[in-house]
Amino acid sequence: MPQQRSLSTRTMDVLAAFTADNPHLSLSDISRRAGLSLTTTHRIVADLAGWGALERGPDGRYDVGLRLFETAALAQRGPALREIALPYLEDLYEATHENVQLAVREGLEVVYIERIAGRDAVPVLTRVGGRFALHATGVGLVLLAFAPREIQERVLSEPLTTWTTQTISDPATLRATLADVRRSDHAVSRGQVTLDALSLACPVRGSDDEVVAAVSVVVQIDTDPRGLLPALRAASRSISRALGSPRARRSDARPPDA
């Protein structure tokens, strides 16, 4: 298997050895996790450290380096989208003082590209740059509801991981929930990831009115989501307009359930 990988791919696999659970790695950790010999690992790590993609700490272990962060800041579906959305996310945070999240779909998962939260917000499992399943969170349900049909069918055909007793685990329920999200143009996820949190999410549309992201507010489970929906709709509409969505520009555009 390692023999089939090109050196460019092996270089990236050295970077992929670093994860949120294991962000500080020794050479032998990297070698083992990337499935590469110590010699090859040593050579690639030296190159990556020289370039700045890895940084060596005082204990001799390596971290992901600042230069990789600088390059990754150019990702259009990540930081570039976040920069456009930021003022509206800030407004939403000030109006709620809760977790405000912006996420996109990558394959069969959600990737969080922003999370704004104060000290008193309800704890969440998400992390900027982290992934999560599509079927459990508010942003995931929005992104799945508006994903291509084949993505939906793949999620519906696989076992649905559960985090709590409230997580949707039945494909028929998920299918009905997705139809409801499309109809109402928003999603509510109640206690599906942690029992004490409720997530309310709306779609963000791009220049072809395709759903390119989702924005959510995560609050205590006993919060009435109806009180949050207008502010969330306004934020997602404003971000969509900033992205050039024709639908968000139309003054007569109303959510179907308004």
Place this chain on the structure above:
Amino acid sequence: MPQQRSLSTRTMDVLAAFTADNPHLSLSDISRRAGLSLTTTHRIVADLAGWGALERGPDGRYDVGLRLFETAALAQRGPALREIALPYLEDLYEATHENVQLAVREGLEVVYIERIAGRDAVPVLTRVGGRFALHATGVGLVLLAFAPREIQERVLSEPLTTWTTQTISDPATLRATLADVRRSDHAVSRGQVTLDALSLACPVRGSDDEVVAAVSVVVQIDTDPRGLLPALRAASRSISRALGSPRARRSDARPPDA
């Protein structure tokens, strides 16, 4: 020159071809900017796209991909530090509604790792993941004032780029300014980057009390910085405490000018 670079380094140089001014590149753009043959570029780009570090757009040009953002989110001096600092930066933003920035030093430059701003904040030239000179901004002056002596001497020995008539261009003035920053434990930069902006910055200290970052508020030039300093000091102190700074934990710790 290209022959001397290892394939790992050439792989990273393909990524480095992408910049804030040129984030969408064709294969021939990448080839030219990375100084690699089209054949080599094609092979590396295909590997990077397969891994997810690059994404191909509908026009055939490439962008930095979301997967690079996911890996870069693990950078300890970037997103990991930002995550710890975020609640305090949010407090500062709410108290001021101005640009709130968090930055670290990388060599002879500042790298911005967070910028929070509303719609009405004064325009700034900075961007998350972007670099700037050390001698002109508030965060830069703080990071330079507390940098190792050899870093200071290198900056002082090179020509000082000016952005406005107010930018420090004289080494003797810069040396005096740095001494003042160390004495007062904060920096004020007035119109040095754009004539209409004032930046006020304080150091963030780590577990050995070394200065690991700087936090700033950038406001209109006619703002009295004395009104902002207590909130900024509180934020930088809180972040330092969260990072384990012994000095920030001491209840009797007072800034020298208090």
